[in-house]
Amino acid sequence: NAGVTQTPKFRVLKTGQSMTLLCAQDMNHEYMYWYRQDPGMGLRLIHYSVGEGTTAKGEVPDGYNVSRLKKQNFLLGLESAAPSQTSVYFCASSPTHRGYGYTFGSGTRLTVV
């Protein structure tokens, strides 16, 4: 009954360091998404995937890369972290493109100093 699990929950990075955020879902969903949430900005889509082995850019993709090698996992990478990437990152999944809504993880709070 896990749903969408994000790891880690918190992380502090120094400028220029790299890291990978992991999103895992156990609902056999085809679609997965990475969002960032900043105060007053709502949720902005970074990258998304419509199935295993596929990825696509969202609204704010610069500075991030993603991979979907397995259907249940969607990884978000920061190659060279910048202070502007300080944010709360949410992963979501959905079964189809139809409007059933997304299931979100509980988020990763990332601070880049």
Add this chain to the structure above:
Amino acid sequence: GQQLNQSPQSMFIQEGEDVSMNCTSSSIFNTWLWYKQDPGEGPVLLIALYKAGELTSNGRLTAQFGITRKDSFLNISASIPSDVGIYFCAGQNQGGSEKLVFGKGTKLTVNP
């Protein structure tokens, strides 16, 4: 791209009061969704609307899909302290983009 205007940005109310918030779009959506985000958690789906004019309730929450398909409304009756959080609207077109478009959220504070 499509944008959603959600208002108000924040609300401060007394316990027991009713709450109304809305979302408007410059373009048509086939589906409207309302989410709630508790502090420190991810958004959770509250209500989904699939037809213009549809009125759907979930406990003390009632949402409506606007007739023009360009807006949606969420009402919360008799607010309680656990209603605190950020409420997001989201629109989706089934025949086009596969992605949800989110509003910027309404932050609700309930004073006991």
